[in-house]
Amino acid sequence: MKGFFVVFEGIDGAGKTTQARLLAQALVQRGHPVVLTREPGGTPVGEKIRSLLLDPVLAGLTPLAEALLYAGARAELVASTIRPALAGGRVVISDRFVDSSLAYQGYGRCLDLKELEQLNALATGGLVPDLTVLLDMPAAEALARLTGRADRIEQERLDFFDRVRWGYRQLVKRAPQRYLVLDGRLGCRELHRQILKAVEERF
Numbered sequence: 001m002k003g004f005f006v007v008f009e010g011i012d013g014a015g016k017t018t019q020a021r022l023l024a025q026a027l028v029q030r031g032h033p034v035v036l037t038r039e040p041g042g043t044p045v046g047e048k049i050r051s052l053l054l055d056p057v058l059a060g061l062t063p064l065a066e067a068l069l070y071a072g073a074r075a076e077l078v079a080s081t082i083r084p085a086l087a088g089g090r091v092v093i094s095d096r097f098v099d100s101s102l103a104y105q106g107y108g109r110c111l112d113l114k115e116l117e118q119l120n121a122l123a124t125g126g127l128v129p130d131l132t133v134l135l136d137m138p139a140a141e142a143l144a145r146l147t148g149r150a151d152r153i154e155q156e157r158l159d160f161f162d163r164v165r166w167g168y169r170q171l172v173k174r175a176p177q178r179y180l181v182l183d184g185r186l187g188c189r190e191l192h193r194q195i196l197k198a199v200e201e202r203f
């Protein structure tokens, strides 16, 4: 089998990490070689950039610098992990990818979408996921699920996450065939069932 690239997207608390793990487990059980990764992070450099980006102390980070840091971590992840894994025929599952930057830095922080797309095309060499699962739900409900200390992004106001959610939905409209959009309020098991079915259909 040739490599297959699945990405989970959605606002904080929508269930991405939960579903990425469940999908990885199910595919491993079925004998597929799986690489599970996350953004920002997934590499030694990326995890250092992640801790910068999520540090509440850096509350005043400017949007452009933020976008560049995400893109830097992404460039490293694509070159060192994702591309080699896909070339080796593996299934790569990533908890967030380029659409997170378009939704958060574009729609959330109001940076120019075209410029963000150019920056990210440079960072990824134009790599596009085979399937993106968008877990969509109202921001207030998703944020209410989060426990523990809020990171720098999670500390944003509700209207920020409303814009991000709306942004994701705009991204889907541009290329609906690349997405599986599911209601994040469904039960974990039901979401997992639908995601696994969609992935297996596309293999």
Ligand SMILES: Nc1ncnc2c1ncn2[C@@H]1O[C@H](COP(=O)(O)OP(=O)(O)O)[C@@H](O)[C@H]1O
Pocket: 010, 011, 012, 013, 014, 015, 016, 017, 018, 019, 145, 146, 147, 184, 185, 186, 187, 188, 191
């Ligand atoms: N479908 C679901 N229904 C109810 N709660 C969920 C569901 N999926 C995840 N959760 C819970 O919501 C919280 C956030 O889930 P998580 O997967 O970490 O979201 P994300 O990675 O998108 O921020 C966790 O406590 C998780 O157990």
Ligand SMILES: [Mg+2]
Pocket: 016, 017, 018, 095
């Ligand atoms: Mg998560």
